[in-house]
Amino acid sequence: xxxxxxxxxxxxxxxxxxxxxxxxxxxxxxxxxxxxxxxxxxxxxxxxxxxxxxxxxxxxxxxxxxxxxxxxxxxxxxxxxxxxxxxxxxxxxxxxxxxxxxxxxxxxxxxxxxxxxxxxxxxxxxxxxxxxxxxxxxxxxxxxxxxxxxxxxxxxxxxxxxxxxxxxxxxxxxxxxxxxxxxxxxxxxxxxxxxxxxxxxxx
Amino acid sequence: xxxxxxxxxxxxxxxxxxxxxxxxxxxxxxxxxxxxxxxxxxxxxxxxxxxxxxxxxxxxxxxxxxxxxxxxxxxxxxxxxxxxxxxxxxxxxxxxxxxxxxxxxxxxxxxxxxxxxxxxxxxxxxxxxxxxxxxxxxxxxxxxxxxxxxxxxxxxxxxxxxxxxxxxxxxxxxxxxxxxxxxxxxxxxxxxxxxxxxxxxxx
Numbered sequence: 001x002x003x004x005x006x007x008x009x010x011x012x013x014x015x016x017x018x019x020x021x022x023x024x025x026x027x028x029x030x031x032x033x034x035x036x037x038x039x040x041x042x043x044x045x046x047x048x049x050x051x052x053x054x055x056x057x058x059x060x061x062x063x064x065x066x067x068x069x070x071x072x073x074x075x076x077x078x079x080x081x082x083x084x085x086x087x088x089x090x091x092x093x094x095x096x097x098x099x100x101x102x103x104x105x106x107x108x109x110x111x112x113x114x115x116x117x118x119x120x121x122x123x124x125x126x127x128x129x130x131x132x133x134x135x136x137x138x139x140x141x142x143x144x145x146x147x148x149x150x151x152x153x154x155x156x157x158x159x160x161x162x163x164x165x166x167x168x169x170x171x172x173x174x175x176x177x178x179x180x181x182x183x184x185x186x187x188x189x190x191x192x193x194x195x196x197x198x199x200x201x202x203x
Numbered sequence: 204x205x206x207x208x209x210x211x212x213x214x215x216x217x218x219x220x221x222x223x224x225x226x227x228x229x230x231x232x233x234x235x236x237x238x239x240x241x242x243x244x245x246x247x248x249x250x251x252x253x254x255x256x257x258x259x260x261x262x263x264x265x266x267x268x269x270x271x272x273x274x275x276x277x278x279x280x281x282x283x284x285x286x287x288x289x290x291x292x293x294x295x296x297x298x299x300x301x302x303x304x305x306x307x308x309x310x311x312x313x314x315x316x317x318x319x320x321x322x323x324x325x326x327x328x329x330x331x332x333x334x335x336x337x338x339x340x341x342x343x344x345x346x347x348x349x350x351x352x353x354x355x356x357x358x359x360x361x362x363x364x365x366x367x368x369x370x371x372x373x374x375x376x377x378x379x380x381x382x383x384x385x386x387x388x389x390x391x392x393x394x395x396x397x398x399x400x401x402x403x404x405x406x
Contacts, residue, residue: 118400118401141396142393142397165396181392186389190345193345196367197345197347197367
């Protein structure tokens, strides 16, 4: 039987690395947009993670025979009414970087006391094939925003996201530790279960 | 500060054991219905896990100052249109036992081939206090129903629930292994995060 092929519809290298390493023991060939020559940019215009992940997954699945996986994810801070939310990656504007985004968050909630700095990382994954959604997965993890960046691992808002059960920010966790508790790690665990349960024993 | 107290609104010993052992490192005193003299039986009349867990949690929270945690959970088998579902515990009737329930499931899908024996364990937890819901958590795990019972650990439908990523039924897993992947283990992980994030640093 031919190896299944899965297109990873993301241009974010941090995400791609986490997803590829989680799925590497499955008998699936994972391809990037670049490898397929699909450089066209899909514009995230949705107002929720779900909408963005659905749109992106369906968009890239149209010209491709295999499976397509898209993910949208981000940080929801209670004291900011759920911001940065779908704007997580570009919170600090056109020239956004992780560093600038983190500084903007810290600045905006600098007066907020620790007991009101609750936040949630959310990951929505949509698996589709030729314009049809196969399954959707949504997972989240609860934490607290720190008063300064802590840790150097991970990417994005990881240095600000303190995870109470482990008493560390995500950026202080090793990749394997982060995968066990993170929103994306949980979604990937469910995705793997789904693939193994529904796509047959050839995986 | 006084230790927080949490009433575990379940009479199922298998569930109680899993929940207590997961939360034992928190600074929370966990009480059973029996310890509170609350032997009155709450009748599960809902048509979904969510409704049952909400009803049970609110019911037992009315005469109790502390937190109340209720859980409803069960097995949904695709080939049986989601049965046994909310009937999981009493699938084989008034005198239901784990053994009888498992035999009934095996009998009902004995003609169903392996690729159509997909199933899902679902856990709904509702945490409340004095008649008000504080948070709700719903988690699930995907698997496949075996053709015979396998394994002696766990309880309920665990001997029939094959989990493809670990290539074993839940009843073949040690308690710690099962907690890492099971519906209840995942719900408890989120509950612990919630308690630690929202109920302050005294935990």
